[in-house]
Each structure stands twice: as C-alpha cells, then as structure tokens.
Amino acid sequence: MFVIMHYLQIIRKLYNLPEDANQGYSETEIAALENRLKIQLPAALRQYYLTIGKNRMVNDSFNRLTSLGEIGFSEDDHLVFYEENQAVVLWGIEKADLGLPDPPVYGTYDSARKEWFTDADTTEHFLLSMAWWNGALGGLTYTAFTDLEEDLTPERIALVTANWQEQTGISNQLLRFFTNDYEDILVFTTEQNGQVNGIYIGTNREEKYNTIMSTLQMEWSYRIDRDE
The missing domain is CATH 3.30.310 (TATA-Binding Protein)
Incomplete structure (x- = not known):
C-alpha cells in the first residue's frame, strides 16, 4: 500500500536533496511558458517545475522531463512534458484536463496515430514513478x-x-x-x-x-x- 507522504518529500528523501535547495525554474520562466501556450499549468506540474525541474539526476538520467523551452502540444492536443530516453514514448496531459490540479498522465508510442494510454491516474504519481525509475537506471x-x-x-x-x-x-x-x-x-x-x-x-x-x-x-x- 502507498504510504501517505507528499511525493516531493519522497523524491527529496531518495535523492538526499536539501529541502531549501533551489533546483527548479523561476516563476518568471513558468509564466513565460504559460503566456506562450496561453494556458496555466496544472498545480502539480507547476509545483514540480518550480521545485526540482532543473535537477538532472532526477529528471534526465534516463527518461527526460521536457524543458520549458521545448514543452508544447501534440497534434491531438496533449501537453507533452516527458519523453522516453530514445523518444520512443511521449507522455502528456490532455488539454481538456489542464484545469485540474493533478490530472492523469497519458503516454503514446506514436502521437500521430492519436493512440494514448493512461500511464498514471495523477500527475504526482507519474512524476514519482519517473523519479524512481530514473533513479534505479543511473540517477x-x-x-x-x-x-x-x-x-x-x-x-x-x-x-x-x-x-x-x-x-x-x-x-x-x-x-x-x-x-x-x-x-x-x-x-x-x-x-x-x-x-x-x-x-x-x-x-x-x-x-x-x-x-x-x-x-x-x-x-x-x-x-x-x-x-x-
């Protein structure tokens, strides 16, 4: 059973990250992204980018969190923010779900065919699973x-x-x-x-x-x- 503990605390504990370390993007950088895409990031994803979005060991040791300069929509309106290490799989949030604070995350092996599967029921769970998987694979x-x-x-x-x-x-x-x-x-x-x-x-x-x-x-x- 999943022990109740905030997912960012779990990641910090596993990677031995200081609580007060600045390892994320700035509010200004995130606001620029939101202005460019004319959206507001879901609260869970926004918090992640703000807190540890620039930590390469957590986010880029195998699979990769998309940088704010690269993040964007697929042709079928999924906000793609994570990719498999060889870009075989992409992960994103449906545009219609962006108003949710912690929306589900979907994956696809071929976004052109518009075939997406539910990877995680919440964004927090998805980001936690990626931090665990990246850690075991070299992070x-x-x-x-x-x-x-x-x-x-x-x-x-x-x-x-x-x-x-x-x-x-x-x-x-x-x-x-x-x-x-x-x-x-x-x-x-x-x-x-x-x-x-x-x-x-x-x-x-x-x-x-x-x-x-x-x-x-x-x-x-x-x-x-x-x-x-």
Missing part, C-alpha cells in the same frame, strides 16, 4: 540490475516482496516499485502476464546498497561496485 549513486534466469526464480523474487513494501497504485506501466523508507528503490519490470523479467535497484546510501546486496544474494547482470 542514484548505487545501482544494480539483473535479467539473469538464475536471479529471477520465485524464491529470489519472494526475497524482495518479503523484505520491502510494494508501493501500489503509482503507475499503470509494467513496473512494480518496492521500498520501506524511501531511501532506496527496487523495481520489477514485468511481462503482460505479470512475470518478472528484470530487477533494478537504486539508492544514494552505501549502507542501503550493501543491505540489498547481502539480502538478495543475486548474481546481477550489472552492479556499480563491480564496474568501478
């Missing part, structure tokens, strides 16, 4: 992943589910997130049938990383301490 200091058959046995997967709490209701993508205290993140990638096909982990704290390694005892396809 955090200590990372590892495995897609090895010997690591993905039911017994090994059960070690994760028994020792870390699943954070449900965050994303409709084929990702499952686990953490106990938001100081680390473990992510399952899955098939459509729910079968786990990869495990990714990330933390900024060496002691947390060592605990994950000693608890799971996996071979790992990659781990940062072997790469150094």
Whole structure:
C-alpha cells in the first residue's frame, strides 16, 4: 500500500536533496511558458517545475522531463512534458484536463496515430514513478540490475516482496516499485502476464546498497561496485 507522504518529500528523501535547495525554474520562466501556450499549468506540474525541474539526476538520467523551452502540444492536443530516453514514448496531459490540479498522465508510442494510454491516474504519481525509475537506471549513486534466469526464480523474487513494501497504485506501466523508507528503490519490470523479467535497484546510501546486496544474494547482470 502507498504510504501517505507528499511525493516531493519522497523524491527529496531518495535523492538526499536539501529541502531549501533551489533546483527548479523561476516563476518568471513558468509564466513565460504559460503566456506562450496561453494556458496555466496544472498545480502539480507547476509545483514540480518550480521545485526540482532543473535537477538532472532526477529528471534526465534516463527518461527526460521536457524543458520549458521545448514543452508544447501534440497534434491531438496533449501537453507533452516527458519523453522516453530514445523518444520512443511521449507522455502528456490532455488539454481538456489542464484545469485540474493533478490530472492523469497519458503516454503514446506514436502521437500521430492519436493512440494514448493512461500511464498514471495523477500527475504526482507519474512524476514519482519517473523519479524512481530514473533513479534505479543511473540517477542514484548505487545501482544494480539483473535479467539473469538464475536471479529471477520465485524464491529470489519472494526475497524482495518479503523484505520491502510494494508501493501500489503509482503507475499503470509494467513496473512494480518496492521500498520501506524511501531511501532506496527496487523495481520489477514485468511481462503482460505479470512475470518478472528484470530487477533494478537504486539508492544514494552505501549502507542501503550493501543491505540489498547481502539480502538478495543475486548474481546481477550489472552492479556499480563491480564496474568501478
């Protein structure tokens, strides 16, 4: 179950960000965007850009938050503000939903065909899921992943589910997130049938990383301490 805590606090805790650090865009920069597009950003997205919109480790270590200079509408009226690392997937908010404070976020593999899927029920959940996923994929200091058959046995997967709490209701993508205290993140990638096909982990704290390694005892396809 998702623990009630503001999503920006969760991101700050995982990335060990100071509460008073200025890592966002200015009100003037956001107002210029809103004037250019003749819109007002939803409160959740506006707050994110203001608070940590310029932090590259959170927003550009794998998938990428669109800069204010690039953000714009697709041909079918979705405000596109996030893109997959190879621009295969785009994410946006329907123009009709911009008046909502925390609207749903949709993704598309081909915006020209106007086929969008619901990625997250709220903007806050989407931004949190991206911060977690980016962290496990290199945004955090200590990372590892495995897609090895010997690591993905039911017994090994059960070690994760028994020792870390699943954070449900965050994303409709084929990702499952686990953490106990938001100081680390473990992510399952899955098939459509729910079968786990990869495990990714990330933390900024060496002691947390060592605990994950000693608890799971996996071979790992990659781990940062072997790469150094």
